[in-house]
Amino acid sequence: MQEKTTYTLAEAAGLLSCHKETIRRAIKAGELRAAKLGKEYRVSKADLEHYWRNRGGGALFDDSPMPPDIRPPEPEKKKSGGPEQLKLPT
Numbered sequence: 001m002q003e004k005t006t007y008t009l010a011e012a013a014g015l016l017s018c019h020k021e022t023i024r025r026a027i028k029a030g031e032l033r034a035a036k037l038g039k040e041y042r043v044s045k046a047d048l049e050h051y052w053r054n055r056g057g058g059a060l061f062d063d064s065p066m067p068p069d070i071r072p073p074e075p076e077k078k079k080s081g082g083p084e085q086l087k088l089p090t
Contacts, residue, residue, distance in 0.1 A: 006035075006042045015060065016052060026051060 013020040026032040027041060032051040034041040045061065052060045 005045045007045070007048060009041050009043070012043045012048055015048065016057075 007015065009020040009023045012023050016023070023032065023043070024041070027034045027043075031054075032043065033047040034043045036042075049060050
């Protein structure tokens with residue numbers, strides 16, 4: 001099966017969890033590149049990823065390269081031995 005590389009406005013909006021009118025406005029404002037085929041727009045995977053990252057998002061697709069400065073923080077290691085005990089002065 002061939003991997004999808006272009007998305008309709010509805011598909012792009014679904015990936016970004018927003019309304020398709022938000023995607024349309026971004027295209028009209030020049031913030032998101034898209035091709036118009038007839039009355040419909042198509043957004044490339046690369047342009048959608050670029051737009052998402054410029055808006056502060058991380059990797060949008062599983063195969064997207066992650067720059068070193070955007071990597072998620074390492075989880076904190078838990079201390080063994082249960083909760084820390086307070087020691088009262090005697």
